[in-house]
Amino acid sequence: MSDIPKDLRYSPSHEWVRDEGNGVVTLGITDHAQESLGDLVFVELPEVGQSLAVGDEMGVVESVKAASDLFSPISGEVLEVNETLGDTPEAVNSDPYGDGWIAKVKLSIPTELDDLLDADAYTAVAEEEED
Secondary structure: OOOOOOOOEEOOOOEEEEEEEOOEEEEEEOHHHHHHHOOEEEEEOOOOOOEEOOOOEEEEEEEOOOEEEEEOOOOEEEEEEOHHHHOOOOHHHHOOOOOOOOEEEEEOOHHHHHHOEOHHHHHHHHHHHHO
16 A cells, blocks of 8 residues: 555545645645556646646646646645756655655645545545555
């Protein structure tokens, strides 16, 4: 089974959210998602300053097997993106919850965090896909 940290929140579309405090969150894709995609060769990041709403497309990850859209699990403004993924997209494979983060976002609706899945609920989603 994939690594699913208990301190994060998750979307059913396999993005994770880490609350950094002060209304800022870090976003990425889950270990389950990167395993399903295989070796990543390209990551298209959102733009700094871009406004996101829940469900908005915020980028793309491409692997040797497939391309997959990234969807925003929260609403807010993109403050920072992980520029190093341009040269090393494989960081998402090797460290999806660390060096492989996608973007930092200033929340516009902080209560949306409560609508995301906890680790146990996301585990159920990931296990259902594996069956």
